[in-house]
Amino acid sequence: MKISMWMLYDALAAQCLRHNLDDRAKKRRIKSVMPYEGPQGLTGDRLYVADAAGPDAVVIPPAPGFIIFVGENFVLESPGACQYIVLEAAGYKAGLAAVCRAFDTYRDWYDTLQDELNGGLNLSRLCRLGSDMLGNFTMLYDREYNIIAGEFALDDAHSRLLIEKSGPFYALSADAVRQLKSNADFQQTFRQTGADVCIVDFLPYAVLYVNLGQGSVYEGRLCVTDTRRPFKNGDYQIAEILTEVLRVAIKRQAVRGSDESRRFGAFLQKVLDGHVHSDEQLETALQLWHWKRFGRYVCLYIQQSEQDAQTSSDLFLISKITLSLPGSCSVRYKAGIACVVSLPARETARAAAARLEHFLKGFIPGVGISDVYTDFMDTAAYHSQAVIAAEMGAEDSAARWCRHFRDYAMAHYFRYGTSVLPAIHYCDEDVRRLMAYQDTRTDYYGTLKAYLENNMNLLETSKALFIHRTTLFNRISKIREMISADLNSPEDRTRLLISFKLMEADKAYRRPQREKGRGTA
Numbered sequence: 001m002k003i004s005m006w007m008l009y010d011a012l013a014a015q016c017l018r019h020n021l022d023d024r025a026k027k028r029r030i031k032s033v034m035p036y037e038g039p040q041g042l043t044g045d046r047l048y049v050a051d052a053a054g055p056d057a058v059v060i061p062p063a064p065g066f067i068i069f070v071g072e073n074f075v076l077e078s079p080g081a082c083q084y085i086v087l088e089a090a091g092y093k094a095g096l097a098a099v100c101r102a103f104d105t106y107r108d109w110y111d112t113l114q115d116e117l118n119g120g121l122n123l124s125r126l127c128r129l130g131s132d133m134l135g136n137f138t139m140l141y142d143r144e145y146n147i148i149a150g151e152f153a154l155d156d157a158h159s160r161l162l163i164e165k166s167g168p169f170y171a172l173s174a175d176a177v178r179q180l181k182s183n184a185d186f187q188q189t190f191r192q193t194g195a196d197v198c199i200v201d202f203l204p205y206a207v208l209y210v211n212l213g214q215g216s217v218y219e220g221r222l223c224v225t226d227t228r229r230p231f232k233n234g235d236y237q238i239a240e241i242l243t244e245v246l247r248v249a250i251k252r253q254a255v256r257g258s259d260e261s262r263r264f265g266a267f268l269q270k271v272l273d274g275h276v277h278s279d280e281q282l283e284t285a286l287q288l289w290h291w292k293r294f295g296r297y298v299c300l301y302i303q304q305s306e307q308d309a310q311t312s313s314d315l316f317l318i319s320k321i322t323l324s325l326p327g328s329c330s331v332r333y334k335a336g337i338a339c340v341v342s343l344p345a346r347e348t349a350r351a352a353a354a355r356l357e358h359f360l361k362g363f364i365p366g367v368g369i370s371d372v373y374t375d376f377m378d379t380a381a382y383h384s385q386a387v388i389a390a391e392m393g394a395e396d397s398a399a400r401w402c403r404h405f406r407d408y409a410m411a412h413y414f415r416y417g418t419s420v421l422p423a424i425h426y427c428d429e430d431v432r433r434l435m436a437y438q439d440t441r442t443d444y445y446g447t448l449k450a451y452l453e454n455n456m457n458l459l460e461t462s463k464a465l466f467i468h469r470t471t472l473f474n475r476i477s478k479i480r481e482m483i484s485a486d487l488n489s490p491e492d493r494t495r496l497l498i499s500f501k502l503m504e505a506d507k508a509y510r511r512p513q514r515e516k517g518r519g520t521a
Helices: 005-015 092-117 123-134 157-162 174-181 184-191 233-256 259-273 279-288 313-324 349-360 376-395 405-416 429-435 444-453 458-465 469-482 490-505
Strands: 016-020 032-035 046-051 058-060 066-070 074-076 083-087 138-141 146-150 163-166 169-172 196-198 207-211 221-225 294-303 328-333 336-342 367-369 373-375 402-404
Touching: 005 016, 005 066, 005 083, 005 092, 005 233, 032 092, 046 058, 046 092, 066 092, 083 092, 092 123, 092 233, 123 138, 123 146, 123 221, 123 233, 169 174, 174 184, 184 196, 184 207, 207 233, 221 233, 259 279, 259 328, 259 336, 259 376, 279 376, 294 349, 294 376, 313 328, 313 336, 313 349, 336 376, 349 367, 349 402, 367 376, 373 376, 376 402, 376 405, 402 405, 429 444, 429 469, 429 490, 444 458, 444 469, 444 490, 458 469
Parallel strands: 032 046, 046 066, 058 074, 066 083, 367 402
Antiparallel strands: 016 083, 138 146, 138 221, 146 169, 163 169, 196 207, 207 221, 294 336, 294 367, 294 373, 328 336
16 A cells, blocks of 8 residues: 555644645555665655754655655755645654654554455445544445445435435435536536545535546445545545445446356355265355355345235346445345355344335345354255245244244244254353353353253352352353353243253253263362
């Protein structure tokens, strides 16, 4: 990544005494920061930090470059040759550290953009990262003036008049589009190749924009409004960097919609049919989609009628799912649309479903949502969860649009037992979490089970487990930290006990009885 002097000036403005920056400072040429140690070997792609607070003046030769002076005791042999900033002399080391921090802030931000680009390709998250850096609302428009990503405020009268709901999108109102198209200054913006600001009389704010297309054809644009703070000189370069990343993300999404999408979709259908058993085959296919076998996944399922199946409505829905959930793959499967979503580290299944609801609520009655799982090889079973949630939600007159399997798990078990899914799928999440510790030195699963079966009596439980009461007390304290259930709640205790009974009833997951006297701390 390369940044501009104006970007650094914005980050260091509170410490700046003066500067000599012009249009050359807009160029993103700086790729690293170095201490200035003399005129030898200076290059135009590095920023040099010079100690100008000492008794001897720093002499800078007449060579073009970028310099930050800490202090004012310096001499430029050719004042117009270099772009420079003067920082207050609070100590050279402190000044150099401040410059490095400013540079690292931009580099870390760019690395975060790249991580998102190589992960979910989520345009809205990229725009939010841009908003965080720019300090203003950032929106991405397509060629039809729809806002396809980003954030904006509808809490003022001007915005409510300019922006309206259009199908699954928000878009500029028809009246706003007519006024813009009739404005000569606005028409000039379509021929702009870099970042620029547009000020139109009827807009209550200035707009910093960068066109997505790099020719004469309008393909959409990134827009930033100055509703939170005035624009700074470095904002232009930040917007250009963000737009470059968005262009790549859009192109990669287009690739996913072509040959790679069809190939991975065919592979996903094999996974759902249970025809993929080779780890090597699985890893190779997942690399095509920039996924890994072990991650955080969730399955979605949308039921379709016979009429829908005979039309191209599934293609429309799949395109909308891809737009709202870029880190996903959707295919037509049996009587509906199956979708697998790769979740970012901090996103929940409910958050992903909420984004889908925003785009599709007006087009379909609801969506089935599985639990989150970590091994892609388990996709077929969790797809069944999503199908169950969709079907049982359709029978429920009070069903929500987002139909989570967890809300219907027990009802389905009491109706069908384990004939459709193994018992572990019906178990409470806390019980499944404790199962991960079965083969470790401390058996939290067995401890909680015995504790609940003995009505939370420490003495009786310690006798049943052949461990000391202090050991049991420490284990229970740890378990309370590990689970979300409240052991003081009768409802939560009942739910946990039912889950333990389910596991006992299913032979595939029945645990061998621990040997007596094998208590561990």
